[in-house]
Structure formats: structure tokens, C-alpha cells
Amino acid sequence: MKDIHIGSLIKKRVDEREIDTFRILTFFKSYTESEIKKQYKSQSIKTDDLLKWSKLLEYDFFRIYTQHIILFAPISKTKKIDSIKSSALPNYRKNLYTKEIIDFVLDLYVNEKKKIQEISNKYNIPKNTIHNWIKKYLPKN
Structure with missing residues (x-):
């Protein structure tokens, strides 16, 4: 959880759900297959793309980052107020x-x-x- 490589996590979820490339391309409309593969290799992606992936794959990828913040960058008690x-x-x-x-x-x-x-x-x-x-x-x- 300390080092997040979101592209590989998305690829794992695509494989788990057995989503075919045609469905992904239809969902993302303006992307090509090579751009999708490039996202799988990316450590970070745009938030609007991450939102689309979350919807398509029915998985909250943002929660990975939220958990990271909770564990590795907690707000101090004085800063909270x-x-x-x-x-x-x-x-x-x-x-x-x-x-x-x-x-x-x-x-x-x-x-x-x-x-x-x-x-x-x-x-x-x-x-x-x-x-x-x-x-x-x-x-x-």
C-alpha cells in the first residue's frame, strides 16, 4: 500500500472481471488500444480517467489513495481543527x-x-x- 502503481492495479481488476478490450474502448470512446495499454503501465493517471475505470470495473480505485493518506500522511490533531x-x-x-x-x-x-x-x-x-x-x-x- 505504500507504493501505488495504479495502472497495474487497474489491469489486475480488468483481468479479474474478464473485461474485453472492445468493451473498454467503447466505454472510453476516444482512446485507442495502445493508449489503454499505456495506462496499464502508468504509475498515475488522470482523475477523470480513474473515475471512468472505477465505474467500468465497479471498484473504487480512489479508496486506495484514501487508505494511503490515512496510513502514511495522517493529519495531526492540531491541524485537524x-x-x-x-x-x-x-x-x-x-x-x-x-x-x-x-x-x-x-x-x-x-x-x-x-x-x-x-x-x-x-x-x-x-x-x-x-x-x-x-x-x-x-x-x-
């Missing part, structure tokens, strides 16, 4: 952790033997939240 007051943009709750993030954190705790404090400090996830995940998702010994 300032950004809420000063922004005209919609304010989304950042504390909506997906199952993938929860699994990632629990894997760090169980398999990589990271302490809850280390995880909390690195990813800015409250310790209480991590404790709740452990109680809820890990089997009791």
Missing part, C-alpha cells in the same frame, strides 16, 4: 477505517510484533481504537 474551520471544501471524517486498514494494523501487531504504541505513533491511530480492533477481530487465546 484549523483545516475544518478554514476550508470551504467538504469535510470528510478521516477516522473511517476500512477492513484492509484494520487487517494491515492487526498484521503489524500479530506478525511483525509491533507494539500498540508504535503503531499508534506511526499511523496516528488512537490506541483505544487498536485495542478495540484486537478485542473484536483477533481470536481469544
Whole structure:
């Protein structure tokens, strides 16, 4: 999740869904087959194209980036208050952790033997939240 190569992820989803090239070209209208293949090799693509891919493949590719932000660029507690007051943009709750993030954190705790404090400090996830995940998702010994 740290290094995102969106083109390869799109290609994986195309393969999983077994979407043929003709359908993709029909959906994207102005693109050629070589331009589609070029997108598969691209580490980043335009957001309007990513939105189209998300619709065609019925998968939210933007969530990959959202999860990356939650884990690797968390907003500090002091910046949170300032950004809420000063922004005209919609304010989304950042504390909506997906199952993938929860699994990632629990894997760090169980398999990589990271302490809850280390995880909390690195990813800015409250310790209480991590404790709740452990109680809820890990089997009791």
C-alpha cells in the first residue's frame, strides 16, 4: 500500500472481471488500444480517467489513495481543527477505517510484533481504537 502503481492495479481488476478490450474502448470512446495499454503501465493517471475505470470495473480505485493518506500522511490533531474551520471544501471524517486498514494494523501487531504504541505513533491511530480492533477481530487465546 505504500507504493501505488495504479495502472497495474487497474489491469489486475480488468483481468479479474474478464473485461474485453472492445468493451473498454467503447466505454472510453476516444482512446485507442495502445493508449489503454499505456495506462496499464502508468504509475498515475488522470482523475477523470480513474473515475471512468472505477465505474467500468465497479471498484473504487480512489479508496486506495484514501487508505494511503490515512496510513502514511495522517493529519495531526492540531491541524485537524484549523483545516475544518478554514476550508470551504467538504469535510470528510478521516477516522473511517476500512477492513484492509484494520487487517494491515492487526498484521503489524500479530506478525511483525509491533507494539500498540508504535503503531499508534506511526499511523496516528488512537490506541483505544487498536485495542478495540484486537478485542473484536483477533481470536481469544
